[in-house]
Amino acid sequence: MTAPAGYHLAxxxxxxxxxxTDDPRVAEFMANLDRVNGLGKRMPGFVWMMEGSGEPGTGNTEAxxxxxPRFVSNLTVWEDVESLERFVWGTIHKQFYEKRAEWFETLGEMHFAMWWVPEGHRPSxxxxxxxxxxLKTHGDSDHAFGWSYLKEARMWQTHACAPVAAE
Structure with missing residues (x-):
């Protein structure tokens, strides 16, 4: 599914x-939040990211x-699928994704969703x-979807890690 005209991907x-968040067992994750988020913000196709307190090393952990307080979220908007894919699977982000089982519990349910938003919209x-x-209740639809719903998404098929934590 290609982006409708006038829409971005959230x-x-x-x-x-x-x-x-202050436990040494998640220190590596916490220490690299600004690095990984900063890289995302500099990527071609990046539009917007929900920000936390602005304190270094906290990301959105305060949301x-x-x-x-141990539930953390990441909410971003991208111009298109390819831009998000490049960031997720083609940068250092992937190295942290591969280590997610060290820092995150296995939720046993969907933890990731995408949807189209009108250009300029910043989702809450x-x-x-x-x-x-x-998405959890109804599965993939135009309202909310995962990678497999997007025909143009390719990198996730070859670069995605085994579903270990929270998938």
């Missing part, structure tokens, strides 16, 4: 850390889900979580 990714975390819930 994505939300949530996970639950195995420990609190608690259901009041749980509540909106993103509603899209994720819709």
């Amino acid at each position: 994505q939300v990714n949530v996970g639950r850390l195995r420990t609190d 608690k889900i259901d009041g749980d 975390l509540d909106e993103a979580l509603a899209r994720l819930d819709h």
